[in-house]
Amino acid sequence: MHEASVVANIVDAVLEELKKYDVTKVNAVTIVVGDLTQLGIEQMEFAYEVLSQGTVLEGSKLLVEPEHIVLGCDKCGYEGPAKMIDFGEDGYGHDIPVLSCPKCGGPVKVLEGEACRVKNMDIETRDD
CATH class of the missing domain: 3.30.2320.50 (hypothetical protein PF0899 fold)
Known part of the structure; x- marks a missing residue:
């Protein structure tokens, strides 16, 4: 803990x-x-x-x-939330952020x- x-x-x-x-x-x-x-x-x-x-x-x-979470992408200019993946079975898991650009798939900076x-x-x- x-x-x-x-x-x-x-x-x-x-x-x-x-x-x-x-x-x-x-x-x-x-x-x-x-x-x-x-x-x-x-x-x-x-x-x-x-x-x-x-x-x-x-x-x-x-x-x-x-x-x-707010991400920024220098490649395409995206600034916004991360794409989330539902990780877990039967709704008991947690959403996991994908730390790549949801728009172009490029590398991102975590802004918030x-x-x-x-x-x-x-x-x-x-x-x-």
């Missing part, structure tokens, strides 16, 4: 950033998670709840915004979909 280690790093980074402010309460932490990370959102939320206990983050929500970053924090300070 690599979600726990990713969330541990996020919690550590957020707590370090919060040291700069006179924080009385954290309501929410919003993160952006790309489809290519293959991170499980429910697992991340659970790990956040556990790892935030005993800190100023305890009781806050982890809000996750998805970042969908790899992110895992903190977007913002909803905090209350003594100055509020």
Whole structure:
């Protein structure tokens, strides 16, 4: 479950950033998670709840915004979503992106979909 280690790093980074402010309460932490990370959102939320206990983050929500895959092809100029292949039987599998140009089949650059970053924090300070 690599979600726990990713969330541990996020919690550590957020707590370090919060040291700069006179924080009385954290309501929410919003993160952006790309489809290519293959991170499980429910697992991340659970790990956040556990790892935030005993800190100023305890009781806050982890809000996750998805970042969908966007590919760019220098060969034909395509910019858009990846073609997806349904990988699995009876609908229990996962869609797997094809990382080649859906238009011409050429090589692509991943423009979006790899992110895992903190977007913002909803905090209350003594100055509020």
